[in-house]
Amino acid sequence: MTAETLDTQHGRESGVADLFQDLPVAAALHDLRDPAGALEVNARFTATFGYRASELGNLTGWAKTAYPDEAERKGALDRILASVEAHRRTGRVPPPSEHRVTDKWGRSRTILLGAAAHGPFALFTFQDITEPRRAAEARKIAESSAGHATLTGKTILGGAFAMLQAPGQDIARFTYVNGSFLDLLGVARKGVLAEPLSAMANFPAEDHARWMARIRDALRRKTPFAMETRLVAPGAPRWVRAEAVPRDLPDGWVIWEGVVVDVTRLKTAEQWLERVLDAAGGYVWSYDIPAGLAVFNERWAREMGLEPVQRSDQWWQATHPEDRPMLQDVVGRLVAGDLASCTVTYRRLNAQGDWVWIKIFVGVSARDAGGKPRSLAGVSFDVTEEQERWLTTQDTLTELRESLAREHQRAAVAEVTGGLAHEINNLLGLVTWNIERLTGMDAADGAVADGLVQLRRAVDMTRDLIEAHRDMPRTDTSDEEQDLGALVAKAVALIGKRRTKCHDLRIKMPDNPVKVRGNPTQILQVVMQLALNARDAGVPERPAKVEISVLAAGTPLPARHPDAGALVRPGVEMALLRISDTGVGISQDVRARMFQNTFAADGARGLSMGMGLPIVARILRFNRASLWIDTEEGAGTTMTVAWPVNAPKADPATANRPQAGAAQEDVIEPNLLAGVRALVVDDMPDVAMALAAMLETAGAEAYCETDAVLAQEALSEREAGWSVLVTDLQMPGVDGLTLARHVADLDPAPPVVLVSARTDRLVAGEDMPFARVLSKPVSGSQLVRAVRQAIDAPKQPALSEE
Structure with missing residues (x-):
């Protein structure tokens, strides 16, 4: 029919x-x-x-x-x-x-x-009525949790929505949106239900294509999606995040349950964290354990070829087969609650299909009511370059580190030994002076005479023992030609990739290699110590950026005396190295004491703890190299090092070793220094008083001062009429060399006699502002004779000793 x-x-x-x-x-x-x-x-x-x-x-x-x-x-x-x-x-x-x-x-x-x-x-x-029925079902699901949704494993308040996707379609339409959704996005319900694209009315235009591509891809593949955007609606700018998860129905339809939340505060914190992580080369991620979903920040996802939201089984596929069992064991222990946090390094494929080394710092970020881990969070770093360098050059770096450690140990021993020698020689000077004063007073008493001879012998033996031990740590230095740029590159490699990237450490090299002569380990010590000081010159919220520059041959030297090391002799060719930082700078008080081995850098920003800088100063002096400091508090510091190119090194000045047994023949003439007005400066009061007493025995008018800063002021008083300055070398605040240079600029300038237990800190052949140099312990006759000669010939400075 x-x-x-x-x-x-x-x-x-x-x-x-x-x-x-x-x-x-x-x-x-x-x-x-x-x-x-x-x-x-x-x-x-x-x-x-x-x-x-x-x-x-x-x-x-x-x-x-x-x-x-x-x-x-x-x-x-x-x-x-x-x-x-x-x-x-x-x-x-x-x-x-x-x-x-x-x-x-x-x-x-x-x-x-x-x-x-x-x-x-x-x-x-x-x-x-298929679509209306599915829409009603989606609405019922969305309304059941309206205003409460799961975002990366946490229950939060937000705008809820539901979308319905027909079988075989790569588009979906809204079937439900709550009031919070509309308020957050600043759109109207009628428009959103009629045209899904109207939900993006207040998105920046540049975000439309990106969102559409991501959403269409998620709809096609039926995978969760999560995206963020900054709204351009009137009022204060804000960021929103949308997440949606698909639910497959038996008949091929798909219901998408989603949430939109205001993440402005989170985004602000995240942007701050991103800047920190960018500087450190890090990436953040989280893992929702019950949902089996990992969420990655966009940069990490892009570089590693990941989806911003990805199922864990997909993530495992990109890990190296050899590392996967180890990594699965670690993650399993974290998920089970056996571990709270850990650090692990493994290999995975990046977006270009290359195996890269990843170091992750991961821990449990949330737990359920029963204490069972609910989510993990971590920071990942691409350490491929560092790992490969470590694998290929580990032996070389180990050898360099061991060499530097040995050299640093020897230098530290030398500093400690020299410091002890300084203190003991000061005391020996007091003993020697008192032996001189007692000699002849009780000549008839044979026991007293014998005792004085034994004391002299003991002083000589003590002095010789000190000198022998002070020379023990000295390193045999190489006079071979070295490539300064290659040594700088080795120092940066030893510092490590992470520190290099964190502090934006950059190297600048001239077009042509710069050659120097010296021990490569000692040069490395200087570069490493100054670079580490530059690295530490910042504050936690603003790490210092560091630049190491090898300057082209012929670059002029700074036009002033060096702050550490040796004076530069005219005509000696020097190679220049410059280490700059953007840190907090160095105060004048710290700058005046930073190279003294008695100075503790605790609390002084930009300076490493320990004996690093005193050792740098020792190496510079021994190699006849120099260092200048240019610094401004709050603006950074530049250290300029000048290292000899061809000049042969000379041994430090040989210390004067007066024989105590001969003191009896050294009679002080009572009027040899009559009319002489002398200022004696030594940080040890007893020593200063003993030296002054020696001068007074010869008829001089002697004054003692233990504070070199006050002595500097006294010397500047023209009416004081000083005939001579007798000073120690190693003193807190202002050292003897600085004091002598100050005197050299006065008019008239009295001659300066140096009396020190650390004449090894001077370099033979260098022009020094001293008329005479004596090594402690010194006898009264030696000091009186040196002062007389200095006054009689003030225009002839010499580094030679009595």
């Missing part, structure tokens, strides 16, 4: 066939008198479900395609025909019933099926 048969029975003019075909809903006709008769369907039915009448045959044929399950099919047919019979019997059309059917393409469809009797025929109507 067809629609045309109805026209025949009712007259062609009835137009039943045309009416049937023009129905706005899918419809079908079935002849109740012939259950096996053909089933007629209209064009809307074919458009909706895909089947033509010829493909279905009769009502039973349609039922077999619509209800693949036999039991379900029988029940559905019984209900449909019962509705037709009820209409025929009562005259009332039963309400449509809901059915789940399968279309020609194998998709599950939810329909409302209406059944009515029309004479001997049954008329069926089919209303597709």
Whole structure:
């Protein structure tokens, strides 16, 4: 039976066939008198479900395609025909019933099926309500947790939404948005439900394409997505984050549950953290254990070829097979709660398909009510370059480190030994002077005379023992030619990649190699110590940037005396090295004492603890090299080192060793220094008083001072009329060399006699502002004679000793 048969029975003019075909809903006709008769369907039915009448045959044929399950099919047919019979019997059309059917393409469809009797025929109507039903389901799911959603494993307040995606489609539409969603994005409900793109109305234009590409990719692959954007709506700028997770339905539809939250404060903190991590070359990530999802920051995801939100099984696939068991064991222990945090290094593939070394610092970031880990968080660093360098040059670096450690140890021993010698020689000077004073007073007493001889012998033996031990730590220095740039590169390698990147440590080299002569380990010591000081010159919130420059040959030297090391002799070719930092600078008080081995750098920013700088000064003096400091508090520091290119090194000045046994022959002439006005400066009061007493024995008028700063002021007083300055070398605040240079600038300038236990700190052949140099312990006759000679010949400075 067809629609045309109805026209025949009712007259062609009835137009039943045309009416049937023009129905706005899918419809079908079935002849109740012939259950096996053909089933007629209209064009809307074919458009909706895909089947033509010829493909279905009769009502039973349609039922077999619509209800693949036999039991379900029988029940559905019984209900449909019962509705037709009820209409025929009562005259009332039963309400449509809901059915789940399968279309020609194998998709599950939810329909409302209406059944009515029309004479001997049954008329069926089919209303597709699949999408409304899915939208209602999505709305119900979203409303059940409206305002509360999970963002990277944490329950937060936010705007909830639900989207519905039809089978085979890569687009979805909103079926539910709550008020917080609308308020956060500054959009209207009607517009969002009608046009999904209107949700991005207040996004920056440059973000539209990026969001659309990410969302379409997530819809196509049915994977979670998470994105952030800065809104350009009126008012204070703010950042929002959207996350959505798909839920697959049995019929191929997908419900996307999502949340939008205001992450402005989080983004501000994250941007600060990003700047810190950028400086350190780090990346952040988190892992939601129950959901099995890892969330990465965008830069990390981009460089490693990851999705910003990724399932853990996908993440494991990119780890190196050899490292995977170890890494899985560590993660398993973290997830189980056996570990709270740890550090591990492994290999993984990056976006270019290369294996890179990653070091991660990971820990448990959240726990559930029972204390079981719920999420992990970590920071990762790409350490490929550092790891490869470590693997390929470990032996070389180990050898260099051991060499530097040995040299530093020897230098430290030398500093300690020299300091002890200084103190002991000061005391020996007092003993020697008192032996001189006692000699001859009790000549008749043989026991006293013998005792004085023994004391002299003991003083000589003590002095010789000190000198022998002071020379023991001295390193044999190499006079071979060295490439200064290559040594700087080795020093930077020893500092390490992470510190180098953290402090933006840069090296500048001239076009041509710069050669120097010296022990390579000692040069490395100087560069390393100054570079480490520069590294430490910043503050935690603003690490110092460091630059090491090897200057081109011929660069002029600073036009002033060096702050450490030896004076530069005219005509000696020097190579220049400059180490600059952007730290806090060095105060004048610290600058005056930083190279003294008695100075503790605790609390002084920009200076490493221990004996590093005194050792640098010792190495510079021994190699006849020089150092200048240019610093400004709050603006940074520049250290300039000048190292000899060809000048041969000379041994330090040989200390004067007066024989105590000969003191009896050294008689002080009572009036040799008559009319002389002398200022004696030594930080040990007893020593200063003993030296003054020696001068006074020869008729001089001697004054003692233990504070070199006050002595500097006294020397500047023109009316004081000083004839000579007798000073120690190593003193706190202002040392003897600085004091002598100050005197050299006075008019008139009294001669300066140096009396020191550390004449090894002077370099032979250098021009020094001393008329005479004596090594402690000194006898009274030696000091008196040296002062007399200095006064008589003040224009002839000399480094030679009495």
